[in-house]
Amino acid sequence: MELTGGAWALLVLASALVGLSKGGLSMVSMLGVPILSLVMSPVQAAGVLLPVFVVSDMFGLIAYRRHWDRRVVACLMPGAVAGVALGWATASLVDERWVGGIVGVIGLSFALVTLLRRAPAEGPQRRAEWGRGSLWGLAAGYTSFVSHSGAPPYQVYVQPLRLGKESYAGTVTVFFAVVNAVKLIPYAALGQLGSANLGAAAVMMPVAAASVGLGVWLVRVIPQRAFYLFITWALLGVSIMLIRDALV
Template sequence: MPHAVFVTNVGFYIAGIPALLLTGLSKGGLGLGLGIVAVPLMALYLPVTQVVTILLPVMCVTDLVALWQYRGEWSWPILRLTIPAAVVGAGVGILVIHRIDTVCLRLGVGVMSVDYALRRGVFPWLRGRPHGRAVEAANDSVRPRPTASLAWGTLSGLASFLANAGEPALTMYLLPFRLGNRCFAGTTSAFFAAVNLCKLVSFSTLGLFSETTLTTSALLLPIALIGTYAGIRANRRLNSAAFTRCSCAVLLVIGLRLICTSARSLF
């Protein structure tokens, strides 16, 4: 039987198209971390590691688009602490990626999805109270705490490397600073552009890319770009609160299903 040059699972694409639209919207600056939706949805049909490998080239391209759009509108005081920490987290991911059982990884993604959905959508008071004035543009007035920056940066880098799930950790770290829409989008764009570049080199070294994963990435790229440009256009025009709540509800259902299926496999 000839080897397929792309993923042929129909369910994967049915789940992947809306997931990538949400990811693109998040990359474009709308949704506050909704890119985490992609892996849980696609992981219903493929192993988590394969899903992450397929998504990585797509994310690298959308990162460049967002980085150009929000160039110079990021918070350097935050980035200079979190990016090195994220590289450390990715390094830890390199060491453990082949030692983590697929079922456990799927369970971890499910737990993180449920936790994030509850914090952002169902019980937003769990996020904690924001402090200070909103920072409407990139400047040096932000004074992040080094310990928190290093901890959250490392966690985000590790979660991103293993399951493309670094956005919730970074989002929960950034929310108390009350960054303006464009400053928030620029900071997350710069952070994940650096993280995904590191991942791209690491995944290539580990031999995770194949003809199948790269061809599938190319097929999905236009969907992600549509979402990214839509997110960029909507960044200043739409109130994302209702959109985020609805997406968190979907994420909650997906996360619960991943937890249930993983628990059945384990027990």
């Protein structure tokens, strides 16, 4: 697929958002597919962005290699892999807008409850549970495969665990790095990883690297309470956007 000048400009913006998310500002990467959908189909946008996600993951893994919760990732990962497989199996049957709408309702509900209850961002860390982790991992893997919108289910499960801000940022980075690597196989099988998409990802490497670095710096300087407030409001905004897209 040949990218026009306007598409390249939007790809730079989407890649910067992806990089910021891999630097720890989760949720903002979900704006990438809607932005690119202004100049191409959502399916094409997801295919173009997956290699950019993988490139950004590499820099995120380097930045957070010492700051992530292994138990949380272990609890989520079996369900996530199953969710990716389910997404692959039903790729031709599912309307991604409705999937996004369901994700939006879940995310909106969680964000509103969190904001209205004013749940504390700090306090004793809670232990990750395998049962709930598998369920929300399945949802995150499936929605990540369909439309790169796995962050809301992930956040619903992980945010109440009260990880430290760097641990939270590192855990989301490691989790979705593995999920995106798993997604490469079915995306390739569906013809979404052509040379044009891979070439675009290669060109975006400097944007991704710089944006990851900016995201890491912002996580370090933002107070923990403000960090959790930011990701909650970001979840609220993205959820509203997903619901709107499903109803249009």
